[in-house]
Amino acid sequence: MKVYADHAATTQLDIDAFEAMKPFLLNDFGNASQPYSFARTAKAALKSARATIASCINADPEEIYFTSGGTESDNWAIKSTALIYGDNRATITSQIEHHAVLHACHAVERMGFPVAYLPVDSQGVVQSDTLSEYLSDSTKLVSIMFANNEIGTIQPIKELCEMAHSKGALFHTDAVQAVGHIPIDVKELNVDMLSASAHKFNGPKGIGFLYIKKGTNMVSYADGGAQEFGMRAGTENVASIVAMAVALEKNCKRMDSVNTHLVKLEHRLIASLQDAGLDFIRNGSNNKIPGNISLSFRGSEGEMLLHRLDLMGISVSTGSACDSENTQLSHVPEEYAKGTIRISLGYENTEEEITHIAASLMKILKH
């Protein structure tokens, strides 16, 4: 039996999203920027996709900027803010961000601008008290991920955003693990920028978007043509953009039923491992992305577990109870931390597959 349980890494392209791409690859391949009638279908599809995506996160269509994915969106948000306020004001982020944010912040430091990296609590949550210690009138940007890719923990974005605004700073969130999985309302959250990536919600790879709140001052990501309101030049990837909109809309519509299914599978897996008497810790807070299960097995090795599970037809990730810079989260005792794997489930996973994962782990760990 083959079991794919690494949905936080990427997801399967939705069949309707795939079908929606085809006409724009084969027949309606016109360049959406051209004025003649043959390009109108592509242009109209772009407009409609932008509106669909905007409605899924309660944004306005003109606030959605198509990018090549989460990495580009994160880099744009962070570097643009550093450059636009070309002063010595600081960027604040957390220690457990994805490399797309951390490495963009390192680049900002190399440009000569200061960056602070907030520690998180024992459950991987950025505490508002911690942010308030670091925040000052000279903060220009706070960038905190919506949900962590390794342990699934959801951050108190609204509260953190309010704090940043109270000091006059902008707020960006890397919502790559959250968009299409939990409800997101950018107006209610009041974030200034939000990054998303289609391949995490059953869309194609290499496409995503950056939400930029109306009125936010930005440096263009790429200069050239007038695409993306003159802020990100380059001929649009119409087929992928259309597919991203189909996938996001579909995921948002089925979110409640999918999440009920995922939580049920999670409980089943944890109960089976506990019943088998395996010695493990589940990482993260209770407020998590459904389906993201980070487990640390005592006295084991994550790499070994990944490869043994692979031999049994199961794809999972290591995801090391560590932050993205390989700094071990302080709460995970040494004897557990090395034996960490991330099992991330999707709507296609079945109870039978969970039984197979649990049985395989028992076989490996009891051996």
Ligand code: PLP
């Ligand atoms: N941010 C987070 C939290 C992610 O999980 C990922 C992908 O793993 C990215 C950013 C990068 O997204 P992309 O693969 O679209 O560049």
